[in-house]
Each structure stands twice: as C-alpha cells, then as structure tokens.
Amino acid sequence: MIQCPRGTRDFLPDEMERRRFYENRLRHTARTFGFRETETPIFEDAELFILRSGTNVLNELYAFEDKGGRQIALRPEMTAPAVRMFVNGMSNDPKPIKIFYFGQCFRYERPQSGRYREFFQFGAEIIGGATPETDAEAIATAAAMIKELGLKDYRIRMGHIGVLRQRIADAGVPKERTAEVLQKLDKKLYDEARPIMADMGVSEEEMEDIFSLTETVGGTEVLDRVPGEAGDWLRQVVAYLEAAGVTDVEIDLGVVRGLDYYTGMVFEAEAPALGAEKQICGGGSYTLSELFGGEKVFSTGFAIGFDRILLALEKEGATYQPEGMDAYVVAVTDDVRIEAAKVVASLRSAGVVADVDIMGRKMAKALKFASSARARYAVIVGAKELEQGSVTLRDMSSGEQELVPIDALVQKIKG
Ligand code: HAM
Secondary structure, three states: OOOOOOOOOOOOHHHHHHHHHHHHHHHHHHHHOOOEEOOOOOEEEOHHHHOOOOHHHHHOOEEEEOOOOOEEEEOOOOHHHHHHHHHHHOOOOOOOEEEEEEEEEEOOOOOEOOEOOEEEEEEEEEEOOOOHHHHHHHHHHHHHHHHHHOOOOOEEEEEEHHHHHHHHHHOOOOHHHHHHHHHHHHOOOHHHHHHHHHHOOOOHHHHHHHHHHHOOEEOHHHHHHOOHHHHHHHHHHHHHHHHOOOOOEEEEOOOOOOOOOEEEEEEEEEOHHHHHHOEEEEEEEEEOHHHHOOOOOEEEEEEEEHHHHHHHHHHOOOOOOOOOEEEEEEEOOHHHHHHHHHHHHHHHHOOOOEEEOOOOOOHHHHHHHHHHOOEEEEEEEOHHHHHOOEEEEEEOOOOOEEEEEHHHHHHHHHO
16 A cells, blocks of 8 residues: 655545634734745755755755756745745845745655655745834744643743853854854753864853753743843844734744744744653744845744644644535435425525435434534425425434425524
8 A cells, every 4th residue: 555655644534524614823923923925836946945044954955956957955944935936026026025825835854743755834024124113023923823722731932042052152253153053052962062063163161151051931021131132122122022912932042943044033833742752833934035135124933833833723622624515405305306406405505514325325324424523404305205305304413304495494403
C-alpha cells in the first residue's frame, strides 16, 4: 500500500471540516484587525530563501532543479514570498500594507508530534513602517487570534533581537559569525556556545553576562537591563498593547527566533501542553524588501503554526462537532427513485444541505446511513404519499415522523 510521504498527512472529511472551521475564525480575526488576504505560489526561486532566511531554514529546504534548469524551493515560510509580492506589485500602494495568508510550508525536518515536513501557517505582515504601534498591532492581532480559537493555556514572550545582537558585537563576536552564536542562544545551548564564543575571543565574564541577559524574563521592570532606545521602544510597545487590552505579554530578552531577518522586536507564543514542540507562533520586525530589489521598508509580522495550535486545543479537550447535513432523501421503492431525485434537487436549489441515496439501499439501511452522515432529517419518498403531493419527514434524533407537503418541505427543514 502506498502511504503519504513521511512528515505529511491526509486530512479526512471530519478533520478537514474542523480545520476549515478554525481557519475561518482566524480569517475573521485578521479581517477584524484590517488585514486583507493574499496568496503566493507554493514554490519560489530558491534564491528568495537563500538570500536571508537563516541557516536553520536553509538546511531544511525542499529544493530542486526544474526542467528549465531553475533552482526551485518549496516555501519553508511565507514572509519572504509576501515581501517579494510586495516589491513586485504593491510597493506603490498606500502604507501600511496589512496582509494575511494561510497555506502550507515545507521543511525537511525530523518528523515528530507537532513537527511535520508539510505544515500550515496562518500569518500576517504589516509592511510600511517601524513604530512601536506597528509592533503592538502585530502582537495584538496574534493574541486575538489565539484567544479567538479558544486556547486557554499559552504564554506570549517579547524581546528585542537588536539588544542581543549589540551585546554580542560589543563582546567581540564578528558580524559574520553572529548567526552561529544566536542559533545556540536560541536553543539555550550555553555549553555549546561557550567554546564557539571563546574561539572568537569572548571572555568568560562577558559570556556569562550574555547568557544571563538571555535568561531575563519578567514584566516591564526587566527593561531596566535594556539601555537606550530598545528599552524605550519595548516600553512603548507594552503601553500600546495595554491600550489594546493585551496585558499578558511577558518580556523575555532570550527570544532569539530561528530566522535571520529580524531587526528589532521579536516575539513568540507557546502552549506548554505541547512539550518539546510548544511554539505555536513566532514573529517580529524585519526588513527584507531591499534584498529583493525594492526600497528598504520596515515591516512586522508573525505566523501561527496552525497544526500546532490545533494540537494544543485538542490537548485542552476542545472538541469540534462536524456539521453533517440537513436532509437525506430516501426512496421507499425503486419506482419512485426519479421522484426522490427531484425532491433532493429542489432542496438543494433552495440552499438546503441535502443528499440522496444512490446505492439502491433498502429503507432500514438507508436510514442507518443517514444517521452516520449526521443528517438532521430523513426525507422518505413513497408512492402513496406522493399521490397526495407529500413525503414523510423523519426527525433523525427523535425518530418522530410526519407527513409534509413537498411545497412546504424547505420551510419545514429550514425552520
Ligand atoms: P517560524 O517561527 O519559523 O516563523 O514559524 C512560525 C510557526 O510555524 C512556528 O511558531 C511553529 O508553530 C510553526 N512551525 C514551524 N515549523 C513547523 C513544523 N515543521 N511543523 C509544524 N509547525 C511548524 C516564520 O516562519 C516567520 N515567517 C514568521 C514571521 C512572519 N515573522 C515575521 N512575519
């Protein structure tokens, strides 16, 4: 039997319906916050990601040469594609440009619970300016989305990558090796960072100071450890977040992020119930447009790991009841099957979600099928009732039956 490739999944109808339900809630929240939906190709020139995405993502790229000899990559994330789209076709639009997207991304990772090779992101980008208000707007949107889905146990942590970059540079880490150090700090792998940093000439004392900076977590009071503009910036972001009613964002100067393009505020959300793969959202401010041939424009955005947030909801016991259908039409005998087909056609054209038996089942089996398909009603079409222009309507949950004129069927079912 051929299975779907490692790290990918099929979504069967019940699961797909649940996913669409939550996806649409995210769409609704994005629109409420003034974002408009976009879509970009699933594959791009590999260069788009190689230019800036950071070593983590590059090692994980699904890249190949196409028949025309072009280097192509399946997108590992959607920020670079969104910015490319902006440079190509939206750069003259009034700013800020607020867009959102939903779709699959591909990373060649070792699959485990919550980590897939094909996964879905719901993300948003605010392109156009660097202001604390922009940063707050992005975090407030992400927070509203997490709330809208009904997740209870989560944490949002905000830091500033500029602070850490500066501190590392001051300690003597050369610019071209910053990513190497940040990668270790991102995962809090201090023992692995030590020899690397020692090799760069960073003293023990400076190292410990940097490590303790990445362990700095708390309320706005920890910003006292952040000198100058970055501290003031984050204080303002917190003020705007409070104005938006978002009061549960912690300061964590150890938020590093796995992608290279961030320049200022960075944030992550996690759902502790998920264990190792608990990060459900990540984002921050960045500039990418100048790398893709456009003018330099500051942006802030984030992406929610859709699969992970659904896993977290499941862990909290959130259940989704599939919608089923309004009516299932059954012919009592073969000679009225055409009449049954007419009845279902009239229901459908009136907007009733209806299906009809096409397997030639006997009544008892057809009713059993209707119940497994979660039909609210069965519409039983029999020759005797048809003579009076009526059908039998069976309430599938109570089992009660009544004779209903065909003319009144839609109203009865919709009512
Ligand atoms: P990211 O943190 O790499 O950021 O990915 C965003 C989210 O996607 C993660 O927080 C996680 O929930 C989910 N995710 C990542 N990899 C996997 C995987 N293999 N399986 C399941 N879920 C996964 C970005 O991609 C940035 N583009 C976010 C952004 C937008 N920054 C600014 N704008």
